Amino acid sequence: SSSLTEAKEFVKRLRRQTDLCNMVKTVRALLNNNSTVSVLRSGLHAIFNEKSLDVTKDLFQEKFRTPKKRQKNIQLKCLKNFISSLTSSTDIRDLLNCLSSDLQTFVIKPSKSKEAFKEQASDFMLKWNLLLSNVGKILTINRTDSFG
Numbered sequence: 235s236s237s238l239t240e241a242k243e244f245v246k247r248l249r250r251q252t253d254l255c256n257m258v259k260t261v262r263a264l265l266n267n268n269s270t271v272s273v274l275r276s277g278l279h280a281i282f283n284e285k286s287l288d289v290t291k292d293l294f295q296e297k298f299r300t301p302k303k304r305q306k307n308i309q310l311k312c313l314k315n316f317i318s319s320l321t322s323s324t325d326i327r328d329l330l331n332c333l334s335s336d337l338q339t340f341v342i343k344p345s346k347s348k349e350a351f352k353e354q355a356s357d358f359m360l361k362w363n364l365l366l367s368n369v370g371k372i373l374t375i376n377r378t379d380s381f382g
Contacts, residue, residue: 271321274367277377278317281369308358309365312336 264270312333319332343356344349 258326261329265324265326275317277373278320279306279368280377281372308340309361312340313363313365313369357379 264274315332315336316329319329337358341354342351345354
């Protein structure tokens, strides 16, 4: 039974790896197209300028009073850093390094214990997924040219 469990985990990891490889191939092709990257960047900037993300206004304020509100800002900082490093000549490794650096700065280093790290990492992932879902939804509905 333990061999079966290990085999199932291996298959899951292999599927995830295959999905990531396919996604990387797609992103590399998109990054080589200047017009696609320009349209995507302008669509993403428009989302921030219009403040059309379905989040509280607190996320867009520069000054925060409580650590809980400061935590909300982390995802936006990471996304803005990602967008700023997104150019048509950017290699996907550079984009991943940008995200990795932000995670190191905002999630891993501030954690004082293993439990704090787990809590902060899961909180980050939940809010990051919500933010990216909202961005994808807005691009799909309001900015189809950017989403393409």
